[in-house]
Amino acid sequence: MKTALLQITSSDDPAANLQMVRAMMAEAAEQGAQFILTPEVTNCVSNSTTRQREVLQHEEDDTTLAGLRAQAAEWGVWLLIGSLGIKTHDADGRFANRCFMIDPKGQIVARYDKIHMFDVQVTETETFRESANYRPGNKAVIAETEFGKVGLTICYDIRFPHLHAALAQAGAxxxxVPAAFSPVTGAAHWEALLRARAIETGCWVLAPAQTGTHPKTRGKTRHTHGHSMVVAPWGEVLIDAGTDPGIHFFELNDSSVSEARRRVPSLTHVRAFDGP
Known part of the structure; x- marks a missing residue:
């Protein structure tokens, strides 16, 4: 299956981001992609709560979601919307960081809300507290597709191997791993984490990423690491997209999963244990 990762630099203007992604989706589909993936927070990258409250929408009203569903149906492609910032009806007003799997008819076949919140102080000047604006999900999700079971995670989730192991053990x-990774932690850990999750599970790991310096209306400027990656089930990095926006194609095949798991069948060797 010809598959395409979109590496993008979203602004804090969802309408402009939608136009950009639709154009890239059309180009990918014209070149034969049957499965297209976008990064985390495709609709809006912003450090400003005020701006997020101005432009984010509830799922039922979200124009980015509607536009990308229509685009998937128009081209007859599978689409992973890596995530959208979505308003919720929670009393505390926090948003959801929500991934969507869209089928070739434009229907939503799975939703996943990011479980692990990025609450860290990366450097003395770079602090993130994702949980202040986003409420965590509490359910692991597998999307059923015609090309296999897909385990959905988002960005910081990559640091929690038990989540990925559970998805693989459930059939993924x-x-x-759509992401908007920090340049500091990205340079240190991104590739190593993605390769580790692939090797541990014998899964394909597909990681479309935000990249560069993100245009903003207000708030602090946000920078992301880029380097969208495709890691094969044996741990080889097949794509490292660098730091420029663009479309990156590869052939997704299930036989690589079977071969990696035949060589090292670690998923069948999991044992319960006591302690520590």
């Missing part, structure tokens, strides 16, 4: 043969 592909793991998706």
């Amino acid at each position: 043969r592909i793991l998706t």
